[in-house]
Amino acid sequence: MLKGRTKELDSSPSKCRSNHNNYPLQQQGTSWKEDVPFFVQAIRVIETPVIFRLIVKHTTKEASALIRYLTSGESHGKGLIGIIEGIPAGLNISADYVNHQLRRRQQGYGRGGRMRIESDQVEILSGVRFGKTIGSPVALMIRNKDSQNWLEKMAVDGDDSGIEKVTIPRPGHADYVGYVKYGFDDVRNAIERASARETAMRVACCTIVRKLLEEFGIFVGSHVLSIGNALTKDRIKVDRAISRFTRASCGAYKVAEKADESQVRMLDKTTEEKAIAEIRKSKKLGDTLGGIFEVLVTGVPIGLGSYVQYDRKLDGQLAQALMSIHAVKGVEIGDGFANAQKFGSYVHDAFSVKNTVIARKTNRAGGLEGGITNGQTIILHAAMKPISTLAHPLKSVDLKTKKVVDARYERSDVCAVPACSVIGEAVIAPVVANAFLEKFGGDSVQEIRSRYKKKKPKY
Numbered sequence: 001m002l003k004g005r006t007k008e009l010d011s012s013p014s015k016c017r018s019n020h021n022n023y024p025l026q027q028q029g030t031s032w033k034e035d036v037p038f039f040v041q042a043i044r045v046i047e048t049p050v051i052f053r054l055i056v057k058h059t060t061k062e063a064s065a066l067i068r069y070l071t072s073g074e075s076h077g078k079g080l081i082g083i084i085e086g087i088p089a090g091l092n093i094s095a096d097y098v099n100h101q102l103r104r105r106q107q108g109y110g111r112g113g114r115m116r117i118e119s120d121q122v123e124i125l126s127g128v129r130f131g132k133t134i135g136s137p138v139a140l141m142i143r144n145k146d147s148q149n150w151l152e153k154m155a156v157d158g159d160d161s162g163i164e165k166v167t168i169p170r171p172g173h174a175d176y177v178g179y180v181k182y183g184f185d186d187v188r189n190a191i192e193r194a195s196a197r198e199t200a201m202r203v204a205c206c207t208i209v210r211k212l213l214e215e216f217g218i219f220v221g222s223h224v225l226s227i228g229n230a231l232t233k234d235r236i237k238v239d240r241a242i243s244r245f246t247r248a249s250c251g252a253y254k255v256a257e258k259a260d261e262s263q264v265r266m267l268d269k270t271t272e273e274k275a276i277a278e279i280r281k282s283k284k285l286g287d288t289l290g291g292i293f294e295v296l297v298t299g300v301p302i303g304l305g306s307y308v309q310y311d312r313k314l315d316g317q318l319a320q321a322l323m324s325i326h327a328v329k330g331v332e333i334g335d336g337f338a339n340a341q342k343f344g345s346y347v348h349d350a351f352s353v354k355n356t357v358i359a360r361k362t363n364r365a366g367g368l369e370g371g372i373t374n375g376q377t378i379i380l381h382a383a384m385k386p387i388s389t390l391a392h393p394l395k396s397v398d399l400k401t402k403k404v405v406d407a408r409y410e411r412s413d414v415c416a417v418p419a420c421s422v423i424g425e426a427v428i429a430p431v432v433a434n435a436f437l438e439k440f441g442g443d444s445v446q447e448i449r450s451r452y453k454k455k456k457p458k459y
């Protein structure tokens with residue numbers, strides 16, 4: 001069992017009702033487009049911190065609020081700060097709800113000593129009043145407990161005389177490129193911000209967005225498919241379990257909950273045992289491991305994203321979000337790579353009709369066609385490379401003396417794939433939410449509800 005799971009939290013989506021249709025969309029209101037003349041709908045291009053642009057319709061009355069967030073903070077600094085903008089008013093949120101996701105990020109067999117020091121707790125500094133968002137930016141803070149051991153080395157004031165500088169980069173990490181790019185004389189400056197410690201704040205920010213999606217019956221979940229050589233072979237059995245779990249009211253989140261019961265977030269016991277043995281072996285050898293995880297999104301309406309412009313394709317945006325996670329080096333949508341080896345007739349998801357509703361018996365496309373959601377579950381895979389800090393190090397160079405030496409070792413994870421899968425769940429939430437808001441957006445949850453009720457495509 002993963003330590004620290006808190007079933008008792010009211011905010012846990014595990015308590016959601018028996019099917020997606022139970023998400024009441026009772027509020028009535030005026031449609032966003034109906035009362036606005038076409039000519040006043042200007043096109044606005046908004047820069048997001050993650051390079052891609054989203055084009056949104058802008059009316060004289062209101063702008064469709066798009067979500068963006070920024071994080072700040074060093075691994076051993078005082079803490080992490082996040083600002084998230086574009087969350088509509090009226091969303092119920094609590095620090096407990098966010099902390100539950102932060103705890104999930106900290107778990108998993110193979111984590112290093114840092115996770116035993118930290119027990120991440122978020123503080124909500126602004127944007128929430130009496131448990132509800134008020135439409136203004138939400139500011140979050142997570143303190144680094146470990147910072148107490150780094151006060152001198154991470155001092156904001158003073159100078160670095162007397163501080164031992166790091167001059168030996170770890171191959172595979174951001175040490176060398178950061179040192180050269182920013183003209184540092186101390187690799188520590190690169191280590192501190194490049195560290196995946198930053199993902200704690202990303203998870204915190206994205207959890208608020210996730211909560212927004214859940215209001216509309218859209219749930220995200222994940223599980224780990226492989227760690228090193230321990231691969232899920234019986235995919236059919238796992239898929240059968242997933243389709244059972246996703247029938248729960250909280251859809252894909254049920255998969256996440258089931259995966260959380262495993263130390264490596266795997267749904268298949270045999271593979272789980274192999275994975276734990278692999279991690280143990282790797283630790284003994286002073287080595288590290290990566291792996292592959294799957295992220296699922298259920299309850300997604302048809303029509304999010306667009307094919308009309310490259311940067312509006314939802315598949316591209318989702319891939320970018322996953323690739324932005326530290327150490328993720330491959331992303332696949334649906335059966336992307338396996339499909340490339342097959343005839344088209346074995347790949348594409350044929351249409352059928354079930355009780356007058358258009359349906360598909362398969363979902364090899366992973367819920368996306370033409371950069372647009374097709375109403376099926378979104379299925380994403382991401383590959384995480386092995387951790388680059390090795391107890392049995394590769395060769396490096398001392399940048400001061402130019403001598404070949406062993407790479408530096410500092411306290412590190414042996415395997416962080418389970419944690420990475422939780423981060424994967426989080427980072428895609430703003431992408432899905434922005435596509436959702438582009439179509440159904442409004443200034444408050446209530447307003448979005450009424451628009452969603454009116455405009456949700458029927459097929």
Ligand SMILES: Cc1cc2nc3c(=O)[nH]c(=O)nc-3n(C[C@H](O)[C@H](O)[C@H](O)COP(=O)(O)O)c2cc1C
Nearest residue numbers: 173174194195196326327388389412413416419420
């Ligand atoms: C959850 C998580 C934990 C990580 N823990 C470590 C770690 O303990 N040691 C390490 O060297 N790299 C760790 N990494 C990977 C590095 O952060 C990453 O390799 C580094 O920032 C360089 O970026 P790149 O691999 O994307 O090129 C972790 C990544 C994630 C997602």
